[in-house]
Amino acid sequence: MLDIEQHLKILIIEAFKKLNVDIKEDNIVIERSKEKAHGDYATNVAMQMARVLHSAPIQIAKNLVELINDENIEKIEIAGPGFINFFIKQESLNSLIGTIIDLNQNYGNSNYGKNEKINVEFVSANPTGDLHLGHARGAAIGDCICRLYSKIGYDVTREYYVNDAGNQINNLAKSIRARYHQILENNPDYPFPEDGYHGEDVFNITKTIIAEIGDKYLSDSEEGFEFFKERGTALELQKLEKDLQMFRVSFDVFSSEKKIRQNGEVEKVLEKCKDFIYQKDGATFLRTTDFTDDKDRVIIKSDGSYTYLLPDIAYHVNKLERGFPLCIDCLGADHHGYIERMKSALQMCGYSPKCLEIELIQMVRLFKDGNEYKMSKRTGNAVSMKELCEETSIDAVRYFFVSRAASSHLDYDIDSAKKMESSNPVYYAQYAHARLCAILEQGKDIPLDKSGKNLTEEKEKALLKVLAEYPKEIVNAAINRSPYKITTFIQKLAVSINEFYTMCRVIDKSNIELSSSRIALCKACQIVLKNALEVIGVSAPTRM
Numbered sequence: 001m002l003d004i005e006q007h008l009k010i011l012i013i014e015a016f017k018k019l020n021v022d023i024k025e026d027n028i029v030i031e032r033s034k035e036k037a038h039g040d041y042a043t044n045v046a047m048q049m050a051r052v053l054h055s056a057p058i059q060i061a062k063n064l065v066e067l068i069n070d071e072n073i074e075k076i077e078i079a080g081p082g083f084i085n086f087f088i089k090q091e092s093l094n095s096l097i098g099t100i101i102d103l104n105q106n107y108g109n110s111n112y113g114k115n116e117k118i119n120v121e122f123v124s125a126n127p128t129g130d131l132h133l134g135h136a137r138g139a140a141i142g143d144c145i146c147r148l149y150s151k152i153g154y155d156v157t158r159e160y161y162v163n164d165a166g167n168q169i170n171n172l173a174k175s176i177r178a179r180y181h182q183i184l185e186n187n188p189d190y191p192f193p194e195d196g197y198h199g200e201d202v203f204n205i206t207k208t209i210i211a212e213i214g215d216k217y218l219s220d221s222e223e224g225f226e227f228f229k230e231r232g233t234a235l236e237l238q239k240l241e242k243d244l245q246m247f248r249v250s251f252d253v254f255s256s257e258k259k260i261r262q263n264g265e266v267e268k269v270l271e272k273c274k275d276f277i278y279q280k281d282g283a284t285f286l287r288t289t290d291f292t293d294d295k296d297r298v299i300i301k302s303d304g305s306y307t308y309l310l311p312d313i314a315y316h317v318n319k320l321e322r323g324f325p326l327c328i329d330c331l332g333a334d335h336h337g338y339i340e341r342m343k344s345a346l347q348m349c350g351y352s353p354k355c356l357e358i359e360l361i362q363m364v365r366l367f368k369d370g371n372e373y374k375m376s377k378r379t380g381n382a383v384s385m386k387e388l389c390e391e392t393s394i395d396a397v398r399y400f401f402v403s404r405a406a407s408s409h410l411d412y413d414i415d416s417a418k419k420m421e422s423s424n425p426v427y428y429a430q431y432a433h434a435r436l437c438a439i440l441e442q443g444k445d446i447p448l449d450k451s452g453k454n455l456t457e458e459k460e461k462a463l464l465k466v467l468a469e470y471p472k473e474i475v476n477a478a479i480n481r482s483p484y485k486i487t488t489f490i491q492k493l494a495v496s497i498n499e500f501y502t503m504c505r506v507i508d509k510s511n512i513e514l515s516s517s518r519i520a521l522c523k524a525c526q527i528v529l530k531n532a533l534e535v536i537g538v539s540a541p542t543r544m
Contacts, residue, residue, distance in 0.1 A: 039075075046082035057081050112478075113154030118154045121160070138330050140249075158252045164258045174193040201236070269345075269349065283302045291344035293344045299313075309341065326354075330406075331359070366388070393426075398536060405482060406482075431544055437543065449517045450520050490529065
């Protein structure tokens with residue numbers, strides 16, 4: 001019985017069918033009982049259906065119980081006004097150990113998504129500077145969403161949209177050109193652009209360019225400016241990609257705004273939307289209020305240049321034309337107004353509003369020594385993702401950045417993240433894994449008893465119930481795009497592991513049979529804890 005709660009739901013649905021009643025699985029809630037006297041699992045479905053069936057909950061419960069007969073259930077009791085309590089046979093729970101050990105890293109995987117294609121676009125930072133904390137949280141959450149979707153059987157494409165056209169790239173080129181002159185001419189007074197990028201990375205990129213071409217473009221030619229744009233963007237992107245790989249984030253596709261423009265895709269969108277376009281004050285508007293937007297949007301300014309929205313529409317159409325039934329954008333919370341204008345534009349192009357879903361991600365505040373911590377001591381600028389990982393650890397940043405819902409603001413306490421004690425949830429979970437590995441190493445000469453036949457203690461049973469929840473938690477976290485649910489599960493599992501370890505002696509040379517069963521249980525726990533940490537991109541150390 002791989003998923004106990006799912007199994008009980010199926011039994012309840014079948015019992016209702018025998019009563020000529022149709023009930024949806026989503027309307028059945030199965031919960032773990034908090035007290036031993038109330039069994040292992042309980043449901044209030046009889047009370048939920050009382051109004052529909054015009055019958056007393058207690059009578060509905062009695063009718064269901066009479067029709068449920070399953071080899072995995074020891075007994076069923078009715079409590080209170082109509083709660084149904086299920087007592088699961090110990091051997092049914094114990095059988096989970098062998099299932100987990102045999103499936104190993106595949107435990108928790110499913111075919112829920114049936115290999116349907118999903119495109120997840122995240123980070124998409126302008127190639128003009130270091131990744132900041134907002135990008136880092138977007139990277140952590142976007143990557144975890146992709147990992148979760150892959151676990152439940154979706155064909156996931158991870159995509160990064162490179163904004164390599166527009167004013168920000170011109171300003172990058174101007175900044176590089178200014179640094180180029182300042183360095184080669186030893187002239188710190190060479191004028192720096194008003195909207196230029198002062199970051200250390202631009203200075204370093206300029207030195208790389210000098211090493212490549214020397215003083216070739218000191219003449220300030222148009223050719224030189226275009227070179228600074230192309231090479232500067234490429235080097236910035238390389239740096240961003242390197243930092244993301246350090247953060248354990250990779251992408252399948254890097255899409256270029258410049259290529260979208262060059263390939264005529266903007267013109268194709270203008271043609272598709274022509275019935276919704278009008279002119280006003282010299283600018284070109286898109287009548288998005290015909291759909292779900294609160295006001296019409298400018299797509300071409302009066303000077304003939306595009307607003308960012310127009311190539312964005314072309315980019316989303318491009319993704320949909322590549323065969324993705326669903327595209328997900330992970331964006332900063334300041335993009336709230338973007339949702340309806342983009343959905344409206346896509347409907348103009350003939351697509352369903354359901355083809356695009358947007359995950360808004362709130363910002364991060366840093367704290368250190370009890371105070372908000374905004375500026376990097378090294379650069380004088382905002383703290384970068386790379387610097388924060390160096391200050392604490394990749395594991396800590398990734399764990400904490402997904403530990404709350406994307407829609408919630410996150411306060412990251414640097415001091416707490418560095419603590420090597422149980423108050424730090426990252427340390428607590430990793431220490432539990434390392435302890436399990438130490439036990440397995442110590443008992444490596446004792447054969448594993450995957451049947452679990454000798455496990456009778458309440459802490460063992462409680463631990464098995466937590467292990468049984470993992471596949472359901474993966475599906476739930478994936479379809480709701482809520483990686484924080486996995487960090488919640490990890491803490492729950494780590495607590496249960498430590499309670500078991502405290503109450504049950506695992507290796508007892510005087511009772512090898514019991515030791516064999518408990519070592520197998522430890523192996524199952526180690527597998528599930530490692531799998532769960534992997535889903536959120538956090539390492540599972542074997543020793544600490």
